[in-house]
Amino acid sequence: MRSTGILGALSRRMLIGGAVVLGMAASFSTNALAAPKTGAVIGMAVEPGGLDPTIGAQVMIGQVTWQNIFEGLTTIDKAGKVQPQLAESWTISPDGLTYTFKLRQGVTFHNGVAFDSSVAKFTIDRARGADSANPQKRYFASIASVETPDPATLILTLSRPTGSLLYWLGWPASVMVEPKSAADNKVTPVGTGPFKFVNWAKGSKVDLAKNPDYWNKAVSVKLDTASFRFIGDPQAQAAALKAGDVDAFPEFGAPELVKSFEGDKKLSTVIGNTELKVVAGMNNTRKPFSDKKVRQALMMAVDRATVVEGAWSGYGTPIGSHYTPNDRGYKDLTGTWPYDAAKAKALLAEAGYPNGFSFTMKAPQMAYAQRSSQILQAMFAEIGVTMNIETTEFPAKWVADVLKAADYDMTIVAHAEPMDIDIYARDPYYFNYKNPAFNDLLAKVEATSDAAEQDKLYGEAQTILANDVPALFLFVMPKLGIWDAKLKGLWENEPIPSNVLTEVHWEE
Structure with missing residues (x-):
């Protein structure tokens, strides 16, 4: 009952929410309307800070460029499976240390x-x-040498078995870049993909055009042009969709407005799965968050169902660790620290904070982060903890202050990378969480190619995180897609952050 009261109070504050000439003109208008559309305008809530996924960590970079402009040796398909791309095949030595790739011939970059x-x-x-600035530099850490016996052969020799290598090579951070243009990819990206970069109007949109020389003749790219328009305000997103100014918002940012599209025959609402794990990360080396009991108490003070309802209008799945139900080896650990304000307060006193404490939440401006923060603020107040909210511009300031400098008490963000439980083993990383036993488990995952054994290890790793609570594990966001009913080929689910346009077309 108490959590419902919190939600009710917060909801009121947060959710506002010549005849011949005329005949010719009419004929022209009718014919123009009948002509099939050959372009698409895709809406995004946040503009990327650059357009090179090999030097920037923001998922928005890949959502514009991955599989549209840039491609990799391998790729990840809509089902989340590894597929060949610029490498048409490969062999792996019995000891798992040598990967020999046969590369596609006849592929050219846009230049x-x-x-x-x-x-x-x-x-x-x-x-x-x-000197690598690659956001996923660790993906390449086990590569001891790279050999090129001929133009069509690439040999990678590893220092240790790396079971996820082929998967990692399909990621945005692993796309192939042309040496002469690589330095300028941040603003004028050059890749091998089905679309070429045309223009970036900062603060507004990125324009792409079909690549007439695309190597993959098995793919029939239907769009001649594509634009990514950046609209941060949820009400403006809805208005743009209804007015037809935007053809699709694959990740619509206002769940409370989804029902407003019911009955609109021109627009389709598609609810799919994502890897977007909303977590409230804590600085594990800063008091009082360095005390595991404090972190556990805060987790018990959180009613996840109320957070999902208040922050994302009930769209979302509560989680108990840094893992989604879509992922292999998933364990439901939401019961590890179930909501219990009285026990949370008692555990806090046991940790030496009978009168609570105060701290600051650095919350990005995105709606889910702001709303979740306000709900957490009210819940923590129930156990005597005061949380101040400091809105932190995302991505630039958040990346600088939190991700890079780890200068924060608590923050909240949706982690979009699939199977990224290993972020808690990275050193450095903004959680500042260190657990050798957890690190050993992740090392064992890479050392084996046995899928069942990997799933078991992933389960053990999830359990460690659920018990240690280096972050408050809240919920997985769904993919709330709204787009023109005649627009086909967009991914309904999101196994990897993306807006793949290769199969997008207009229904005739």
């Missing part, structure tokens, strides 16, 4: 430069080098 093994070597060496 006309040929893709071959020397380009692949440049890309991988750039990503694993000492």
